[in-house]
Amino acid sequence: MTDEYHAYNTLGSQLKHHIINHQEQYVDGDKHTNTIEGFWSLLKRAWYGQHHHYRVGYTPLYVAERCYVYNNRNLECIWTKFVNESMLLPSKEATG
Numbered sequence: 001m002t003d004e005y006h007a008y009n010t011l012g013s014q015l016k017h018h019i020i021n022h023q024e025q026y027v028d029g030d031k032h033t034n035t036i037e038g039f040w041s042l043l044k045r046a047w048y049g050q051h052h053h054y055r056v057g058y059t060p061l062y063v064a065e066r067c068y069v070y071n072n073r074n075l076e077c078i079w080t081k082f083v084n085e086s087m088l089l090p091s092k093e094a095t096g
Contacts, residue, residue, distance in 0.1 A: 003033050039070050 002008040004021050011017040018031050026032060043066045047054060054062050072078045 002036055039066070042066055042070055 002011065002017070002019060004019055008017070008019070018028075020026065020028060020031060020033055022033075043063065046062070046066055051062060068082075069078065072081060075081055
């Protein structure tokens with residue numbers, strides 16, 4: 001879900017994408033831009049606060065890190081979750 005900013009137009013070819021025209025409305029049922037705006041806020045805060053700048057080649061990794069943090073933002077201890085999941089053995093389906 002994004003607003004009508006033209007830079008988001010290419011998203012529709014890569015994933016499910018809805019557009020909200022803020023001149024007409026801010027919410028369409030359960031579709032709104034608050035979630036993506038909150039995510040961008042966290043990504044920018046990490047840029048200014050932790051990373052200070054992004055190297056273009058590593059941008060997908062910086063974004064993936066923030067996705068992980070954002071998707072687990074309601075956990076009391078994200079570090080424990082990360083360590084526990086990192087120690088899991090791969091399943092037979094994943095290893096072939």
